């Protein structure tokens with residue numbers, strides 16, 4: 552059966568991203584997750600997309616959201632936080648879904664500690680944006696728009 556196209560994007564944020572604004576601002580900037588979401592809502596409406604933002608500190612909940620996305624969303628944007636570097640469960644969930652996934656990180660993970668250089672998410676994501684702070688989420692929306700309109 553053909554997938555229904557609704558141009559709906561789900562943005563999943565992983566552990567500690569609820570602390571943006573006060574968490575290591577020298578690395579992650581002063582912007583809060585709510586402010587990033589606001590900008591994404593504006594960008595999405597300009598592009599004719601709808602976007603839903605979620606955040607969880609729990610790996611299993613993120614797995615559930617990835618599994619359920621297929622029924623309600625056309626594309627996923629994920630910043631898995633520290634689970635990026637540890638979670639085979641998130642990788643398996645992404646491999647199992649038909650929904651395309653775009654990986655985002657605020658910081659440039661390749662300029663940081665060695666343990667942040669490897670991403671399990673990248674093994675299955677369509678592409679990855681890192682190092683542009685909160686603006687990376689808007690870049691990911693542009694990428695989502697191009698995937699949705701061209702695929």
Ligand code: DQA
Nearest residue numbers: 630631632633656657658667
């Ligand atoms: C992060 C990078 C991760 O290494 C870190 O654990 C995070 C945030 C980023 O957005 O730069 O929590 O995903």
